[in-house]
Amino acid sequence: MAVYPSNHPMVKHKVSLLREDTISLKKFRELVDEVATMLTMEATADLELKQQPMTCWSGNISAPVLANKQPTLVPILRAGLGMLNGAQSILPCATVSIVGIARNEETLEPESYYQNIVADISERTALIIDPMLATGGSALATIELLKESGCKQIKALFLVAAPEGIELIEKAHPDVDMYIGSVDEKLNDKGYILPGLGDAGDKIFGTL
Ligand SMILES: O=P(O)(O)OC[C@H]1O[C@H](OP(=O)(O)OP(=O)(O)O)[C@H](O)[C@@H]1O
Numbered sequence: 001m002a003v004y005p006s007n008h009p010m011v012k013h014k015v016s017l018l019r020e021d022t023i024s025l026k027k028f029r030e031l032v033d034e035v036a037t038m039l040t041m042e043a044t045a046d047l048e049l050k051q052q053p054m055t056c057w058s059g060n061i062s063a064p065v066l067a068n069k070q071p072t073l074v075p076i077l078r079a080g081l082g083m084l085n086g087a088q089s090i091l092p093c094a095t096v097s098i099v100g101i102a103r104n105e106e107t108l109e110p111e112s113y114y115q116n117i118v119a120d121i122s123e124r125t126a127l128i129i130d131p132m133l134a135t136g137g138s139a140l141a142t143i144e145l146l147k148e149s150g151c152k153q154i155k156a157l158f159l160v161a162a163p164e165g166i167e168l169i170e171k172a173h174p175d176v177d178m179y180i181g182s183v184d185e186k187l188n189d190k191g192y193i194l195p196g197l198g199d200a201g202d203k204i205f206g207t208l
Pocket residue numbers: 076077078079080101102103104108110130131132133134135136137138139165191199200201202
């Protein structure tokens with residue numbers, strides 16, 4: 001298991017811009033998309049390659065291409081959809097396995113309402129995408145669902161994560177790698193990340 005907080009200055013800069021209280025819907029969506037793209041680059045830096053013979057303008061060569069099927073992207077509805085375009089810009093042939101989970105805002109427990117996992121999940125790395133890792137309950141439920149479905153390798157990408165959520169995932173699923181835009185300070189008494197972004201789903205979809 002490894003936790004990879006991004007060290008890229010542009011990721012840090014853009015996550016800081018996302019925190020601006022008066023940010024517009026358009027700007028929030030654009031920044032979510034941009035940071036998702038950069039985290040996907042970081043999370044896919046170890047994709048396996050194989051040498052493939054091909055005919056090039058200068059003759060026959062052997063060139064590196066992906067050795068395996070592209071990952072399946074796993075957006076956790078709703079907010080995870082905001083990261084989908086950015087992730088697909090790096091992985092244009094990635095399949096999409098959608099998981100619908102809403103956190104019960106009273107109990108903070110994840111409530112699952114939809115799932116559609118690709119049939120060949122055992123042959124693909126799953127990249128969970130969700131802007132927020134708070135208590136970790138939603139990510140934990142998603143990881144368990146993916147493993148029950150036969151997934152053998154899971155990575156999870158979050159724009160902002162609380163230490164509480166990271167610890168929960170680390171303990172329960174030490175084989176899952178986490179790529180994080182910013183590790184924030186803590187959760188407040190309502191389970192929101194501080195300083196955080198507020199409710200990411202509401203900000204992406206304008207349901208504030
Ligand atoms: O780590 P947790 O404590 O489980 O909280 C994080 C979850 O909460 C948010 O989704 P939310 O339930 O608000 O649904 P939404 O995307 O529809 O807004 C967020 O996008 C995560 O999925």
